[in-house]
Amino acid sequence: MERTDDLKIVKVKNVPKRKNKDTWAIIGFIAPAFLIYGVYVIYSIFMTFYYSLFDWTGIDSNMVFIGLENYIALFRDGVFWTSIQNNFLLVIASLFTQLPIGLIMALLLFSPIKGMRLFRSVYFMPFLMSTVAIGILFIFIYEGNYGLLNSVLGVIGLESLQTAWIGKESTAIWAVIATVCWQFAPFYMILFRATIVGIPEELYEAADIDGATGWQRFKNITLPLLMPIIVTSAILSVIGSLKYFDLIYVMTGGGPNNSTELMATYMYKQTFTNFNMGYGSSISFAMFIIAFIVTLFILFGDKQRKGNDS
Amino acid sequence: MFGKKTLWIMLIAIMLLIVACGPSDETSENEDNTGEDSSETENSGDDSEAEGDEEEITLILWHIETGPSGEAIEAAVDRFEEKNPNVTVEVSQQENDPYKSQLSVAMGGGNPPDVFHSWGGGWLKQFVDSDQVVDITDSVDASLYNEAALSVSTFEDSIYGAPVSMDVVPVFYNKEIFEEYGIEEPETYEDLLGIVETLTSNDITPFALANQTKWTGSFYLMYMAERLGGPELFNEAFERSGRTFDDEAYIEAGQKIQELVEMGAFPEGVNGMNYDTGQSRQLLYTNSAAMMVMGGWLVNNVRDEMPEFEEKLGFFLFPSIEGGEGEQNHVVGGVSPVFSVAKQSEHPEMAAELVNELASLETATQLSNNAGSISAVNGVEYEDPYIQEMSDILESSEAMQTYYDQTLPPELAQTHLDTTQAIFGLSMTPEEAMAEVEEKAKEVLAE
Incomplete structure (x- = not known):
């Protein structure tokens, strides 16, 4: 890296005209994307922060500047802390269930079982369904009185485990998280499968000649070559979980008694149900900060890993 | 050099952005124009x-x-x-x-x-x-x-x-089940408790309720509070003149609900069931639940979803509670x-x-x-006996309590709904719940 930088500086000093041309070309290519990014991302983040400094209903012109009071209230708000906790539960559950299950499914698709094409479609199906449909489907599966899950538990003699899955504060968040994982594992399966397809056959042939077992082949060839895509998946999964909204909104609406509230659903509730645009914006902005810090951590960790590799 | 120029260009780009975001200013001007005075409109x-x-x-x-x-x-x-x-x-x-x-x-x-x-x-x-x-x-x-x-x-x-249009909230019930167990329409709250016991001992859920939707459970609290504290209780609390949301009547109303929950009067996991997806009505249609406190629109739902159930559907008014100030002919309703x-x-x-x-x-x-x-609208001639009956009830009732969640300012309404759900889930004591509503009321209604 350093060497190329040096080179550039030398170049710049020698042929300044060339540099100008490049600059305009670069700007020309970046400007359209930057404009869109600016309007929809940078400007929005800035405005969110701006609104969060006001006591404002969001529907009238009467905005009262209250400085950081929304943030002070936020720190004292128990529901907000519950929602952060739930978000991190979701992050952990996503990382440690969606990715491994996606990987296992991807590996299964390479095993010499008959009818693999059918399984490929079946495995991918959950990801193709609309979130609202999934939500309603699982509401009925989890239903406490005549739901599918309880019926199955009854049939196999586990009546003691029967409960109202999304009606109880203690189980609701787990029931929804399980649904989220069910929906998104196939997405990672497709990513992993595409990468595995790209691994050269020769490596496996060489391993066979050396007498490697199946596990050794996986550990020493497949996994290392999958690492970059696993890191990308982890980032997607973490950010996705921190911003998650859909299934919670459809299945529990944040209830019962706020036990499944996420930052995004709580923000929605405050902004649009309670008419607290200012407070809602401060939740939004806090979400942004949290997601930002977490992303920095992951990127930093990944950099360390790459450093160790070389 | 390089850096400075890019900086300038970025600045210009940002300026452009701000200009591009102008429409929001325009609309606010419009608002001002239309909002100036009535003569202009x-x-x-x-x-x-x-x-x-x-x-x-x-x-x-x-x-x-x-x-x-x-x-x-x-x-x-x-x-x-x-x-x-x-x-x-x-x-x-x-x-x-x-x-x-x-x-x-x-x-x-x-x-x-x-x-x-x-x-x-x-x-x-x-x-x-x-x-x-x-x-x-x-x-x-x-x-x-x-x-x-x-x-x-x-x-x-x-x-x-x-x-x-207007709606009244009676207690709907399945006539077939009532006949089977020899149950009469209740006149006092004691009667109602007796019915709940009869039904639970026969493995029938007394009340079909889907309380993820929250306003559904609010009906029970509104009726209990009215029957205990009388028709003026809510108005006094809302207008901040006299009794408050943490009044004894409200706390007792919460206790009565929790008493019902503990008796098994509601289905498993009420707080996870959704009215809009029909989860409580299914219990009613399949004879697994016997009663439902719901607005008159339930009749409309039934005709849509299971017309043959209509002949089994009867209703009575929420009974009065002994020692309470409310009457059986005071109704909860809305417009x-x-x-x-x-x-x-x-x-x-x-x-x-x-x-x-x-x-x-x-x-x-x-x-x-x-x-x-x-x-x-005055002067409608009803063809439907149900509606005629409900309209008569409304006309003969001495007081109508409008739905809390639509009468209160949204933020306070949300607190009322959330805490009521918590009461049903037994995760808050009535005292805690009502204290939270009163605290929010002080904050919101003081303005």
Whole structure:
């Protein structure tokens, strides 16, 4: 890296005209994307922060500047802390269930079982369904009185485990998280499968000649070559979980008694149900900060890993 | 050099962005214009009428009626368009719960419909206070409407919306089950508790309730509180004159609910069940639950979903509680739809005309006879015995308690709903729940 930088500086000093041309070309290519990014991302983040400094209903012109009071209230708000906790539960559950299950499914698709094409479609199906449909489907599966899950538990003699899955504060968040994982594992399966397809056959042939077992082949060839895509998946999964909204909104609406509230659903509730645009914006902005810090951590960790590799 | 130039360009880009984001400023100017005073809005109304001969006017209407009620609205719009050939009405049917946020976004974004639906009460008042709703006192004939119905959209003697229908919340029950176990309609709360015991011992869930939806559970709290504390309890707490939301009657109401929960009066996991996806009604239809405290629209649901169940469906009024101040003929009810005109409408006078057509005797008659709601417009002749009976109840009742969640300001309403759900889930004691409501009330109602 350093060497190329040096080179550039030398170049710049020698042929300044060339540099100008490049600059305009670069700007020309970046400007359209930057404009869109600016309007929809940078400007929005800035405005969110701006609104969060006001006591404002969001529907009238009467905005009262209250400085950081929304943030002070936020720190004292128990529901907000519950929602952060739930978000991190979701992050952990996503990382440690969606990715491994996606990987296992991807590996299964390479095993010499008959009818693999059918399984490929079946495995991918959950990801193709609309979130609202999934939500309603699982509401009925989890239903406490005549739901599918309880019926199955009854049939196999586990009546003691029967409960109202999304009606109880203690189980609701787990029931929804399980649904989220069910929906998104196939997405990672497709990513992993595409990468595995790209691994050269020769490596496996060489391993066979050396007498490697199946596990050794996986550990020493497949996994290392999958690492970059696993890191990308982890980032997607973490950010996705921190911003998650859909299934919670459809299945529990944040209830019962706020036990499944996420930052995004709580923000929605405050902004649009309670008419607290200012407070809602401060939740939004806090979400942004949290997601930002977490992303920095992951990127930093990944950099360390790459450093160790070389 | 390199860095400086890019910096400049970025700066210019940002400036461009700010200019590009101008529309929000424009809309706020518009708001100012329309909001200045009523004489100006009248002027713009006159303009539009003058233009009317040559120019086409388009009005946008948002409503949330479905099925036969939706057809009644469509019919009213057709009549209106026939009378005013130069006007086209774009009807947009919205979904119940998302509608609330949809409208507030539209109002805030400067692009609301001309005529919109509401339930009156605190929710509508929020928009009135934000100067978003046209005062239509002069364009509607107040004498046409039921007084109680009109009161939900009347603030400080000005009318901000015209009501079409009303609903009463009785206790519906399955006659077949009642006959099978020799149960009579209860007259006292003791009777009701006896019924709950009989039913639970026969493995039938006494009350079908889907309380993820929250307003469904609120019915029980409203009735208990009214029966214990009398019809003035809520008004005193709401108007901050006398008793408060943490009054003993409210706490006892919460205790009574938890007592029912512990007796097994509600289905497993009530707080996870959703009314909109029919989870409580299924229990009723399959004879696994016997009763349901629900608005008159349940009849409409039944006709839609399981018409053969209608003959099994009976109802009684929530019984009085011994020692309480409330009476059995005091009912919980509400008004819906109420139609109002948005201040930002370009043709407020035309829009008010549309409101008159929507809240006309014809619409109300059609709604009552086809969709099972009680008319808020006087003089409707009911064909449906159910509705006739409910209308009689409403007329003979000495007090009507409007739904808390629509009467209270939204934030306080949410606290009421959340805490009531927590009471049903036994995760809050009634004392804690009511203290939280009272604390929020002090904060919100003090303003």
